[in-house]
Amino acid sequence: MSIALPFLALLVVGAVAAYHRLRLVVWAAATLTALIACLLAGANITATIIATVLAALVAVPLLVPQIRLPFITKPLLGFYTKILPPLSETERVALEAGTVGWEGQLFSGKPDWNVLFDQPKPELRADEQAFLDGPVEELCRMTNDWQITHVNADLTPELWEYVKKNKFFGMIVPKEYGGLGFTALGNHKVIQKLATVSTVLSSTVGVPNSLGPAELLMHYGTKEQKDYYLPRLADGREVPCFGLTGPWAGSDATSIPDYGIVTMGDWNGARVVGVKLTFDKRYITLAPVATLIGLAFRMYDPDGLIGDRKDIGITLALVPRDTDSIDIGRRHFPLNSPFQNGPIHGREVFIPLSQLIGGEAYAGKGWQMLVECLSIGRSITLPSTASGGAKFGAVITGAYARIRKQFGLSVGRFEGVEEALARIGGKAYAISALSEAAAAAVSRGELPAVPSTIAKYHCTEMAREVATDVMDIHGGKGIILGPKNYAGRNWQALPIMITVEGANIMTRSLMIFGQGAILCHPWVLKEMKAAGLPDPDERLTEFDRNLFGHIGFAFSNAVRSWWYGFTSARIGTAPGDAYTRRYYRKLNRYSAALAVMADTSMLLLGGKLKFKESLSGRLGDVLSQLYIASAMLKRYEDQGRPASDQPLLAWAIHDSVNKIETAFSAALRNFPVRPISYLLWLLIFPWGRRAQAPSDRLGHKVASLLMSPNEARDRLAVGTFITPCANNPAGRINSYLPKVILAEPVERKFLKALKNSDIEALDFAAQLDEGVREGWITADERKQLEELREMTIDTISVDDFDTEELRSAGYRREQYDSRAAA
Structure with a gap:
């Protein structure tokens, strides 16, 4: 010894x-x-x-610096500059555009939870809440999604007029320009509520308040452009769209082949310098009805009319719809969710330089402008839509599962259905917290590049899973389309959200960890910048400081990861109360493990890491689940640690932790350098994988919450449109739940007596008559059972149609014309 x-x-x-x-x-x-x-x-x-x-x-x-700098740091700097992967201009702009918030703490291996807790509780302003309670509520009452999706294939004229009149298109436009001047959180809440009645409506309102002409003008427009266009966009005189995607440039937006040549041309009777545009765009939301087109293109100046550069770069412009040579108006038909979406074509369309967003000064800066604004738009519209659909699905499916009976038992009591209800409730809780966290980050003035991609990807993916479970529980009620169906159109619309604003496969495998590993890491970006400094002495000194900070950081995380794994995260300081402290310790553990994996991957793979998309995707999953779990814990703290929410929180946290360990396991089993993977496994899982999916017992608690009136269910329903009215069958079903529960003991008593009797009546009304005569039920209880039968019928009934009603208007016209010709 x-x-x-x-x-x-x-x-x-x-x-x-x-x-x-x-x-x-x-x-x-x-x-x-x-x-x-x-x-x-x-x-x-x-x-x-x-x-x-x-x-x-x-x-x-x-x-000793005299030893360290010349003999250690300088050789390492030379090696580093050789292996450092070159950053393209596109990548450089993307990295410099975003800000780093809480996600940076998660990459640190030692999160300072006070940074999260010090963020203000997300709260609406008084005018935003009044707008939700007034115009938004009224718009929801006016909306008939069947009329929109099947009859009109568009919003009704009354809805179009209402959204314009009440400035739904100008929510983000400052009040000084006639808009509502809402925060990102206010924008989020409006889109979330509208999504519960119609995804066509939510996308129609969401797009003008997302990445597009209004936001770009607010950030980069000239004074003249702002003064003219923003008031017109705010009150709906101008309906905007933004043309970025084309047949040859989807997720790879920087490779757009659409071009503009600087030349002389005629504009409003004058000869001016401008650009002749040739473009081919598709999938452009609101294009068929847009009056103002935002356009991204690559700008060239072959004759040097505005400078020395021939290839100026990606540029953004505003093109009025009535400009000559534009082909616009035709529509795509996205999966029976017929929001206005279509192609735009143009050949040699001339506009003056004054129509470039920001004027000539911003020519060639289009990619930077898009990236800086994209994180804002990506944080709001799709996560908010997903949140509204998931929360609505959880609340209504819980009510439906309680009311709908099979074999004399509510279908929600079957264990298989309970599993699906638990997934719906837990994921709705997670989506709601994540989408609100992303919106709150924007409201605080951040440009959340990494959180926005996390929110967009995971909110839409989880919402797709929720919609599938909702459909499974509803069965025939969900698949028979018609005015009484509130689930089918949402299920059809989910794949649309998966594809837009960056296809989800690309978002997961390239963007989340790809950006996060550099942008959120406390040392990597600093090392890269230090290695590029022009002054040799400053370069060596800065690189030395950051390099050895990074080395100490790596050693620390290796130790922390092993210790937390060895103790199963049961020892260590952590915030929270007696219930949640264990969750914070687990997140501390996985934060350290992520830092170890990230450093090892970047060190051993270098520039090749960007091509290891499976590894990048799995590490992105870890970062994402850490962020999601943090958002849920922050929400739980902000709401005063409500005990009734604990089953929802616990289910969602266990689900996140299980996904984290699954992602780590897959990354380690497939790590390219096998000896290192064994060492990493010992650091991260010294006792092997221990996390499990949420238990059946916990799932039972979540399912029970959804099927009974309670505070947790009410909190989950906040922000959804569940007002019972003619156009909202789901709201009616939800309103039945308390009455159905009160009637259940009477129903059980009556059915038990009926089963043990020799009454031959087959009609329900006759059976009730016999029940009153036999004394099984009172007259008041009979009325209660009659009302229960009516509520149940309204809950489970579906629509049917005459064949002619389902045929398209075009088919009917063809048949009419053929008969007339005969």
């Missing part, structure tokens, strides 16, 4: 220093003190000297 003691002291002191991220000089002093103590305690002198020499061999070169 006397021989091993100095080496054990060296190891323990180093581990403690790494765990707590003590400075190198503190580690050296603590190590020396520990070795002296070992010597005084009777440790072997030779062993103590060897341990001291080993410590000195590490400490002295690193603590």
Whole structure:
């Protein structure tokens, strides 16, 4: 023991220093003190000297700049510059466009939870709440989704007039320009509620308030452009669209072949310098009805009319619909969710330079402009739509599962249905928290590049899973389309959300970790910038500071990851109450493990990492689930730690943790450098994988919450349109739930008596008559059962049609014309 003691002291002191991220000089002093103590305690002198020499061999070169800089840092800088993957201009702009918020803490391996708790609770302004309670509620009452999706294939004229008159298109436009000037959170809440009545309506309102002419003008427009266009966009005189995607440039937006040639042309009777545009765009929302087209194209100046550069770069412009040579108006038909969406074509369409967004000064800066605004739009419209659909689906499906009976039992009581209800409730809770967190980040003035991609991808993916479970529970009620169906159109619309604003496959495999690994890492971007400094002395000094900060960071995370894994995250300081503290410890553990995996992957794979999309996607899953779990815990704290929400929170946290370990496991099993993967496995899973999916017992609690009136269910329903009215069959079903529950004991009593009797009546009304005569039920209870039967029929009934009603107007015209010709 006397021989091993100095080496054990060296190891323990180093581990403690790494765990707590003590400075190198503190580690050296603590190590020396520990070795002296070992010597005084009777440790072997030779062993103590060897341990001291080993410590000195590490400490002295690193603590003495005259040794460290020329002999360690300088060679490493040369090696680093050789392996550093070149950043394209596109990648550089994307990295510089976003800001780093809480996600940076998750990449640190040691999250400072106070940073999260210090964020203000997301709350609406008084005018935003009044708008939700007034115009939004009224718009929802006016909306008949069957009329929109089947009869009109569009909003009705009354809805179009209402949204324009009440400035739904101008929610983000500042009040000084006649808009509503809402925060991102207010925008989120409006879109979320509209999505519960019609995804066509929510997308129609969402697009003008997302990435498009209004937002771009607010950030980059000239004074003249803002003064003219923003008031017209706010009150609906102008309906905007934005043309980015084309047949040859979908997710790879920087490769757009659409071009504009700088030339002279005629505009409003004058000869001016402008651009002749040739473009081919598709999938453009609101294009068929747009009066103002935002357009992205690559700009060329072959004759040098405005400068020395021939290839100016991606540029953005505003093109009025009535400009000559534009082909616009035809529609795509997206999966029976017929929001206005279609192609735009143009050949040699001339516009003056004054129509470039931001004027000539912003020519060639289009990609930077798009990237800076994209994180804002991506944070709002699709996550909000997904949140509205998921929350609505959870509340209404819970009511339906309680009211609908099979074999004399509510279908929600069957364990198979309980599993689906639990998934719906847990994921709706997660989606709601994540979408609100993304909107709140924008409201705080952040440009959440990484959180926006997390929110867009995971909200839409989870919403798709929720919609599938909703359809499974509803069965025939969900698949028979008609005015009484509130689930089918949402299920049809979900794949649309998966594809837009960056296809989800690309978002997961390239963007989340691809951006996060550099943008959120506390040292990588600093090292890259230091390596590119022009002054040699400054370059060496800055690189030295960041390199050894990074090395200490890596050692710390390796120790923290192993310790949390070894103790199953049961030991360590963490915030929260007695119920949630265990969750914070788990997130601390996985944060350290993510940092270890990220550093190892970047070190060993370098520039090749961007092509390892499966690995990138799995590490992105880890980062995403850490962010989602954090958002849920923040929501739980903001709402005062309600005990009734604990089953929802617990289910969603267990689901996230299980997904984190599944992603780590898959990444390690497929890591390209096999020996390293074994070492990483020992660091991250010293006892093997321990996380499990949410238990059946927990799932039962979540399902029960959805099927009974309670505070947790009410909180989940906040922001959805569940007002019972003629156009809202789901709202009526939800309103039946308390009455149905009150009638259940009477129903059980009556059915039990009926089963044990010799009454031959087959008609329900006659059976009730017999029940009153026999004294099984009172007259008041009979009325209660009659009302229960009416509510149940309204809940489970579906629509049917005459064949001619289902035939398209075009088919009917063809038949009429053929008969007339005959």
